[in-house]
Amino acid sequence: MSVLDLSRWQFGITTVYHFLFVPITIGLGFLVAGFETAWIRTGHERWLRLTRFYGKLFLINFALGIVTGIVQEFQFGMNWSAYSRLVGNIFGAPLAIEALLAFFLESTFLGLWIFGWDRLPPRLHAACMWTAATGTLLSAYFILAANAWMQHPVGSRYNAATGQDNLTSFAAVLFNPAQLAGFPHVVAGCFMTAGSLVAGVALWQLLRRPGIPADHALAFRHALKAGAVTAIAGAVAVVITGDAQGKLFTQHYQPMKMAAAEALYHTSTPAPFSLLTIGSLNGSHPVFEITLPRLLSFLGTGNWSGTVQGIDNLQSQYAAAYGPGSYIPVVPVTYWSFRLMIGMGMLAVLIAVVALWVTRRGRTPAFTGKRAGLWRTSLVAGAVVLPLLPLIGNSMGWIMTEMGRQPWLVYGQLKTADGVSANSAGEVLASLVVFTLLYGALAVIEGGLMLKYIKGGLAGEPLPGADGDGDDGGGGPGAGSGGGADAPMELVY
Amino acid sequence: MHLSDLWFIAIAVLWAGYFVLEGFDFGVGILLPLLSRGDTDRRVMINAIGPVWDGNEVWLLTAGGATFAAFPSWYAAMFSAFYLPLLLILVALIIRGVAFEYRGKRDHARWRAGWDAAIFLGSLVPALLWGVAFGNIVRGIPLNAAEHFTGNFFTFLNPYALLGGVTTLTLFTLHGALFLALKTTGGLRARARRAAMAAAPAAIVAGGGFLAWTQLSYRASATSGEGIASAACAALAAVALAAAAGANLRQREGAAFAANFTAIAAATASLFTALYPRVLPSTLSPALSLTTGNAASAAQTLAVMTVVACIFLPLVLAYQGWTYWIFRKRVTGPPQPSVPSLPPAPTGSRPAPRVP
Numbered sequence: 001m002s003v004l005d006l007s008r009w010q011f012g013i014t015t016v017y018h019f020l021f022v023p024i025t026i027g028l029g030f031l032v033a034g035f036e037t038a039w040i041r042t043g044h045e046r047w048l049r050l051t052r053f054y055g056k057l058f059l060i061n062f063a064l065g066i067v068t069g070i071v072q073e074f075q076f077g078m079n080w081s082a083y084s085r086l087v088g089n090i091f092g093a094p095l096a097i098e099a100l101l102a103f104f105l106e107s108t109f110l111g112l113w114i115f116g117w118d119r120l121p122p123r124l125h126a127a128c129m130w131t132a133a134t135g136t137l138l139s140a141y142f143i144l145a146a147n148a149w150m151q152h153p154v155g156s157r158y159n160a161a162t163g164q165d166n167l168t169s170f171a172a173v174l175f176n177p178a179q180l181a182g183f184p185h186v187v188a189g190c191f192m193t194a195g196s197l198v199a200g201v202a203l204w205q206l207l208r209r210p211g212i213p214a215d216h217a218l219a220f221r222h223a224l225k226a227g228a229v230t231a232i233a234g235a236v237a238v239v240i241t242g243d244a245q246g247k248l249f250t251q252h253y254q255p256m257k258m259a260a261a262e263a264l265y266h267t268s269t270p271a272p273f274s275l276l277t278i279g280s281l282n283g284s285h286p287v288f289e290i291t292l293p294r295l296l297s298f299l300g301t302g303n304w305s306g307t308v309q310g311i312d313n314l315q316s317q318y319a320a321a322y323g324p325g326s327y328i329p330v331v332p333v334t335y336w337s338f339r340l341m342i343g344m345g346m347l348a349v350l351i352a353v354v355a356l357w358v359t360r361r362g363r364t365p366a367f368t369g370k371r372a373g374l375w376r377t378s379l380v381a382g383a384v385v386l387p388l389l390p391l392i393g394n395s396m397g398w399i400m401t402e403m404g405r406q407p408w409l410v411y412g413q414l415k416t417a418d419g420v421s422a423n424s425a426g427e428v429l430a431s432l433v434v435f436t437l438l439y440g441a442l443a444v445i446e447g448g449l450m451l452k453y454i455k456g457g458l459a460g461e462p463l464p465g466a467d468g469d470g471d472d473g474g475g476g477p478g479a480g481s482g483g484g485a486d487a488p489m490e491l492v493y
Numbered sequence: 494m495h496l497s498d499l500w501f502i503a504i505a506v507l508w509a510g511y512f513v514l515e516g517f518d519f520g521v522g523i524l525l526p527l528l529s530r531g532d533t534d535r536r537v538m539i540n541a542i543g544p545v546w547d548g549n550e551v552w553l554l555t556a557g558g559a560t561f562a563a564f565p566s567w568y569a570a571m572f573s574a575f576y577l578p579l580l581l582i583l584v585a586l587i588i589r590g591v592a593f594e595y596r597g598k599r600d601h602a603r604w605r606a607g608w609d610a611a612i613f614l615g616s617l618v619p620a621l622l623w624g625v626a627f628g629n630i631v632r633g634i635p636l637n638a639a640e641h642f643t644g645n646f647f648t649f650l651n652p653y654a655l656l657g658g659v660t661t662l663t664l665f666t667l668h669g670a671l672f673l674a675l676k677t678t679g680g681l682r683a684r685a686r687r688a689a690m691a692a693a694p695a696a697i698v699a700g701g702g703f704l705a706w707t708q709l710s711y712r713a714s715a716t717s718g719e720g721i722a723s724a725a726c727a728a729l730a731a732v733a734l735a736a737a738a739g740a741n742l743r744q745r746e747g748a749a750f751a752a753n754f755t756a757i758a759a760a761t762a763s764l765f766t767a768l769y770p771r772v773l774p775s776t777l778s779p780a781l782s783l784t785t786g787n788a789a790s791a792a793q794t795l796a797v798m799t800v801v802a803c804i805f806l807p808l809v810l811a812y813q814g815w816t817y818w819i820f821r822k823r824v825t826g827p828p829q830p831s832v833p834s835l836p837p838a839p840t841g842s843r844p845a846p847r848v849p
Contacts, residue, residue: 059594060594060595060598062594063590063591063593063594063595064591066547066590067586067587067590067591068587070550070553070554070583070586070587070590071583071587073554073557073558073561074557074572074579074583076561076568076572077557077561077568077569077571077572077573078572078573078576078579078580079573081569081570081572081573082569084561084565084568084569084572085565085566085569085570085640086565087565088561088562088564088565088566088568088569088790089562089565089790089791089793089794090794091561092558092560092561092562092563092565092568092790092794093562093794093797093798095558095561095562096555096558096559096561096562096563096798097558097562097798097801098558099551099554099555099557099558099559100555100558100801100802100805100806100809101801101805103551103554103555104548104551104555104809104812104813105812107547107548107550107551108547108548108812108813108816109812110547111543111544111545111547111548111816112544112816112819114543114544115540115543115544115820116544116819119819119820120819166791166793166794167790167791167793167794167797168793170793170794170797421569421573421576422573422639422641422642423573423576427576427577430577430580431576431580434580434584438584438587438588442587442591445591445595449595449598449599452598452599453598491536491537491540491824491826491827492540492543492597493536493539493540493543493593493594493596493597
């Protein structure tokens, strides 16, 4: 494999992996902050228990999100130095600002949250989590603005002679229409992901045998509702923002991406939406295909009779504009990642709705009758896969949008092949192998810890200020910062 | 002064901030197997840096991001040239960061021992390699007209840069020992002080030698203002380092840590002033060196960055300082040496719980 291929594989693997943890962190930070605020408002200890329980899951995820994020910042220079040199004027600024505005906020206030249970008054302690969560959102904004610029470069002047881009308007970069459509889409996906995790874990706890104590069950009932409502609301927002983004890119910015995602080779008026295809996607007649007439026209243009451009037509346009060469992304990857993204999201919403339905108004699913075993097994399976589905959906979305942009690195200006470093293939192979093995091992460790703490449930969570008398002695937030600033620091790690 | 000069200073400040802050948490990690007498000691050491290590590391990310934005050619050439050393540093930082968070999450001796090893190696490797990297930056690397590195991994292993590595390793170990003496109690505190006594002579010899070598051989100019400033910073670093060692002997823990803090900052300043106006010298030809002039972003980018930094850097300093204030007390272990399976609940020093 060439340095280019190895570098692309490495970037793909490390980025998809990084983005498994990021959406959980962003969404779960706000949910945990919400639980803690609910505890302060109501004084009900179950909210404190949920804060501790989901807070632990949050931290296990956050640790990997942080350390894999360092790799992200370094590998632009390490593996994509030609790119960095040419576009650093624009692309570097959001990265630097992300570190200054967001990373400091996240890391500092999360440190305060982890170690501050007995040193900060409850309101201030909860405020630390709200601040850290806000930091994750800010971080997402800046890095997505950088990505949006690669998808649709604005606010810069491209010098074709030097290949370099110069900034003309930072506001245009920050408020790129591609960013204004893309950022809400990604963030909605984050809330969907975290909501699904919270709801899936809670549903599993409610279904497990032997049952959990009644007060724990009540707590998880609240968590299930909060999580499922977040997931469903997130999904609605994902659809709305995804639709806006789709129209923007199909009509204006990257018609090739949608053409490839649909394996639509010839410009069509109106265009059908391909639900699934068996057989080749190379433009010849597939073995089997289900299409929904006119739907693609509507999705892409908002008009049931709108024209959607096809791959072949776009290819000849681009060859005329940018010179000879192929401007077609890998069609099967784009096609299937697009469908899997949508499918995973829809399945997650379905499970979230069922979870809400079977627990409505204080109900516990009753497993009686002939098909009780099957029904219970399905619900447990639903609870187990629910947190995983949006994770796959997120990854597929990124694979679709990044692979669908190829061969461009910066759309219309710089090709991926021209952005790679001049390092030797051996070096890049070494780092690819090291990162893949290390990330794989960490995934196993992380997964094991998540399962351990999920299974531990609320019983495993010591409450701050518990006297250890066996009873639920956590107390309300009014119990105050008993440890106080003058007490010696307690060991947390 | 050009904005590019201002950003050269800003990047120097960010690196200095990174070294003075993460320096002590690297040191604590290196000393973890050396100073601890049992798991409680290890937990005390890790908890002493627990609330702050991650915030300290962000100084590195900000330095990297600022280099990318303000000097794209510097960022591109440096990060691709130092590919394998950076890979090692990344692996170290990854296992170290995960180790802090995961170590206490299972109650198995082998689990904890594994993460302790990760903290030790994850601290040792960057503490050594940052010095080697900076030695090579100041000395210069073979950089051709296309701004591509033409050497290999062994190019970095020259005596001057290796001495730089020993310098950061010993300085950070000393920094960690002084920090632990300031932040712990009892036997650990006494052992940390003795470790600082042992590390200080090594740091003085290595650091003094490295800075003197820099002054003699690798300054951009010996007569320019920056060249003179570099010598002055090196002298300040040497004096501060000696003062740190002296204060440690007299058990002035706060003064010793502050003096070493100053020494690390001054040593970093000495390297950057020696470098200026170059940012990455080429050993092939001075004409091929990257400088603040030829590597910088255009004025518009620098202006935006300047505004953002002027607003937010003071804010960051304020809330990071506040964190250090909140966690200013010494860290002690629980009264009886027991190892709870989970992060323990605070003991009963608070009022009786209110029943909701």
